[in-house]
Amino acid sequence: MHRLVSAVIPMLAALAAFACAAIILLALGANPFEGFRAMYTGAFGSVDRLSATAVRAVPLVLVGAGISISFRASVINIGGEGQIIAGALLSTVTALALPGLPPIILIPLVLFAGLVGGGIWGAVPGVLKAYASVNEILSTIMLNIVAVQFMNYMLRSPLIDPLEIERGTRIPQTERLSDNAALPTLISGTRFNLGVPVAVAAAVGAYFLLWRTPLGFRLRAVGHSPDAARAAGIPVERSVVSALALSGSLAGLAGAILVFGSEGQRMITDGSSAGFTGSAGFNGIVAALFGGLHPLWTIPSAYLFGGLITGANHLQRVLQVPAALAVTLNGIVVIFVVSSSKVRDRIGAILKARREFDHPANESTSSPPAEEVAAT
Amino acid sequence: MATDTDIPMLEMRGITKRFPGVLANDAVDLTVRSGEVHTLLGENGAGKSTLMKILFGLYQPDEGEIRLNGEAIEVESPSFAISHGIGMIHQHFMLVPTLTVAENVALGTRSTRWPLTDLPVVSRRVEEISEKFGLAIDPSIEVWKLAVGERQRVEIIKALYRDARLLVLDEPTAVLTPQEVEEFFGILNEMRSSGHGLIFISHKLREVVAISDEITVLRNGRVTGHTTPAESDRQQLATMMVGREVSLAPDRPEIEPGDSRLVIRNLVVESDRGTTAVDGLDLDVRAGEIVGIAGVSGNGQRELAEVIAGLRDARAGSSVQVNGVEVVGQGARLSRDAGLAYVPEERMRDGAIGDFTVSENLVLVDHGSEEFSRRGLLRFGMIRSHSQELVDRFNVKTPGLDTTTSSLSGGNIQKLILARELASGPTVLLAAQPTRGVDIGAAEYIHAQIIEQRGAGAAALVVSEDLDELLAIADRIAVMFEGRIIGIVEIEDATRETLGLMMAGIHEGSPA
Structure with a gap:
């Protein structure tokens, strides 16, 4: 019953979101059915489009898998944006410092630098939460802002492409980074690059970590009951830091892939808060929630959200609707999906309460005492 | 206050209550006369609470009838029960600590001078009741200043103020020292001699023997014995309650x-x-x-x-x-x-994780040891066989190792914690x-x-x-x-x- 509800509710939410989108399309004088067809073609219509969607989904998968880890430990990480940026910056600096290394060394190195950068940016709110009781929701959001401004500074001044100064255009971007660090394209003629399998592997790794390792066991124990975990000798504070650092490192890896999987092979922003990340740090949270905070389910969930982005872009080009519609559609789906998980929880709670009412604890479910000790 | 002792104050006859898959009460009979302390004795899950919830109108029985002073009634709600003179003293007190005793008593009753309050009237009646039953409670004192035993007496005053003739006392002595229990029994004696009917719920056999006039023993939803302290000693009562020698x-x-x-x-x-x-x-x-x-x-x-x-x-x-x-x-x-092995007081907070499986809780302490993890991976085979061994050895009743721990009974969760803590010697x-x-x-x-x-x-x-x-x-x-x-x-x-x-x-x- 409950399982059925969890499956049906997100579908209803998606339908409702599309109904809203249809109304907006009508208001703009476009045929909604043509619009949806254009979105579908844009997202999933060809190998090329499927690949573009996969590339779009990569940061969502990684952020989503990271979010799953932190949420399982009852730590709410809203800092994906900042962690993506931190990972991207460290990997960029690494590639700038060691441009001559062969690809076989440099590619893993820049990806690792992404992990480390994001991990550090995640560990900071982790330490603050564990040892100074600073609310991690606030600190991770604040650190997003810090990261954006730090990136703007870095890309405008120390790391700026010398050509931009020469020309006087001063676009905040780095020079073209070493081709030895470029993620190789795996399907020729498309943008499908090494980042896609890396992201999938990382999500599988996150699943493994949570359910197959002692570290994951501790994170889940702390997430369910910090008191029982502490009494059992599990280091609760260190687990909180680990959860945020791990979550951040996956976001940081996404940052590195955004840089070295990009067509321009450079780190670039437009000065706005989402200029580099494309809001992947927030959309990844939605993908994770849509995937039930399970790293493996985050993969298809992120792919659908990636399709929403590529599809909306295509829609904009085909029907000549305003660019803002893509963002609007994304927002509508997010609102419906997020509130649907709320609805699902509510229904789940009601079902659970009803079961408990029918089987009051202790009074009717405990086994008969005579059996209980029969074998002693 | 002439009471006809031939007609019992309360008769519950053939009470049956089914929950899906469970028969919580199976044709239970309970008769309480005025001026009598009637103990309801049974383990957790024996059906005592269900029976009392039916009496208080919280559940409706599937079968059976309830007679109050000879008259068949249908207790449709707690307010019906209260207005018919049935009072319940809960294990957890329902008092507002910042209010005075009189204010607490007045809560939920209609003022005699409505729409104005009548606290002086309430205070006077509280004093009368307090004096009559030897409760020694000052109505003007704030509840937070009272000791636990005194707060319990405020609960009793609340029930008596509402003219309760039949009082249900749900494990009232759990929070008292032995001396306070003695005082409490003195109060029960006063109420008994003034013709109240008292239903005393407890599993402390010593107290049951000391205070009861009649004892009804429940097991698995059925009445397994009806006796008096004169006929049965503690050992016999325990046997009736558990169904075998303990x-x-x-x-x-x-x-x-x-x-x-x-x-x-x-x-x-x-x-x-x-x-x-x-x-x-x-x-x-x-x-x-x-x-x-x-x-x-x-x-x-x-x-x-x-x-x-x-x-x-x-x-x-x-x-x-x-x-x-x-x-x-x-x-x-x-x-x-x-x-050190540690069995904590709050077993569901500190002892085990309700959302974890039985097996996960059994290795909560030692999951990181070489026995259960190697090269950064948990060794599920070892964890399962260890868990199975502990479940068998410590007789933890569970449908399986992957059962969610919170669905076990309190006693079984405690055995699970004990198994984990004692396993390592x-x-x-x-x-x-x-x-x-x-x-x-x-x-x-x-x-x-x-x-x-x-x-x-x-x-x-x-x-x-x-x-x-x-x-x-x-x-x-x-x-x-x-x-x-x-x-x-x-x-x-x-x-x-x-x-x-x-x-x-x-x-x-x-x-x-």
Whole structure:
């Protein structure tokens, strides 16, 4: 019953979101059915489009898998944006410092630098939460802002492409980074690059970590009951830091892939808060929630959200609707999906309460005492 | 106040209540006469609460009838029950601490001077009731200033104020010291002689025998016995309740205690509120002995246990050594590594994770050991076989190893925690309220396990508010009062009376 509800509710939410989108399309004088067809073609219509969607989904998968880890430990990480940026910056600096290394060394190195950068940016709110009781929701959001401004500074001044100064255009971007660090394209003629399998592997790794390792066991124990975990000798504070650092490192890896999987092979922003990340740090949270905070389910969930982005872009080009519609559609789906998980929880709670009412604890479910000790 | 004793005050006949898959009450009969204390005795899950909820209108019976003073009634709601003179004293008090006694009593009743309040009238009636039944409660005092036993009397006043003739008392003595229990029984006697009908719910056999006129025993939803204290002693009552012979006094072989395994010196601990909870405590527990910590709840026992378990820090200069290792303020891992096993008081908060499976909870402490993890991966095969072995050995009733722990009964969860803690053969065992809320059968088993650990040379410290428990298993009993140990009594010299006086802070040579 409950399982059925969890499956049906997100579908209803998606339908409702599309109904809203249809109304907006009508208001703009476009045929909604043509619009949806254009979105579908844009997202999933060809190998090329499927690949573009996969590339779009990569940061969502990684952020989503990271979010799953932190949420399982009852730590709410809203800092994906900042962690993506931190990972991207460290990997960029690494590639700038060691441009001559062969690809076989440099590619893993820049990806690792992404992990480390994001991990550090995640560990900071982790330490603050564990040892100074600073609310991690606030600190991770604040650190997003810090990261954006730090990136703007870095890309405008120390790391700026010398050509931009020469020309006087001063676009905040780095020079073209070493081709030895470029993620190789795996399907020729498309943008499908090494980042896609890396992201999938990382999500599988996150699943493994949570359910197959002692570290994951501790994170889940702390997430369910910090008191029982502490009494059992599990280091609760260190687990909180680990959860945020791990979550951040996956976001940081996404940052590195955004840089070295990009067509321009450079780190670039437009000065706005989402200029580099494309809001992947927030959309990844939605993908994770849509995937039930399970790293493996985050993969298809992120792919659908990636399709929403590529599809909306295509829609904009085909029907000549305003660019803002893509963002609007994304927002509508997010609102419906997020509130649907709320609805699902509510229904789940009601079902659970009803079961408990029918089987009051202790009074009717405990086994008969005579059996209980029969074998002693 | 002439009552016709031929017509019982309450007759519940053939009460049957089904929940999906469970028969909670199966043709239960209960007859209570005025001027009688009628005890409802049974384990958790025997159907006592269901029956009382039906009487109070919280559940509707599937079959059967209820007669009040000979007249068939349908109790459709608690307010119906209250207006028909049925009162319920809950285990957890329903009082507003910041209001006065009179205000609490007036809550939910209609003022005689509506729409104005009539607190002076209420106060006068509270005083009358208080005097008549010897309750000694001042109506103008705020509830938060009252002791637990006094708050309970306020609950009784509330029921009597609403003209309750039939009172249901749900485990009323759980929160009282032995002396307070005596006073409480005095109040019950007053109510009995004024013609009230009293339904007393308890599983403390000693009290049941002391106060009851009639006893109805329930097991698995059925009435398994109807008796009186004159006809049945504690042992027979326990047998009726559990359905087989139980030993109320477990075998405790003579053992010569060895060296001190747990040494506490000058321990000073603050409570969460910043007051001094433990105030200069010294204690030794030796290998092969069980030391009981008795005391009224809130005298520092919880804080003492938490410091030993590494969950709470102590003031500088305090010392707690487990097998010679100083553990104060070092965290739970160090206490455990030093050889401590810990069965916490709040089993669902600190002892086990409700959302984890049985198997996961069984390795909660040792999941990182070489036995259960290698090269960064959990060894599920080893974890499963270890869990199966523990479930079998400690007789944990569970549908499977992957069952969610919160779906087990309290007694089984406690056995699960005990299994985990005793599996490694600890040298020091700390158990807080090990059998609270646990069935007699499971409690008997848990006691046997603690005694077995003693036999294996462990030093055991058992904190309990149940004196019968400590008298049955301990070698020495230390009584805590206001953060200190007011005295330690060898088991041969321990009586309920001396211990009860010490729990109230009275000890030879140390006036309270």
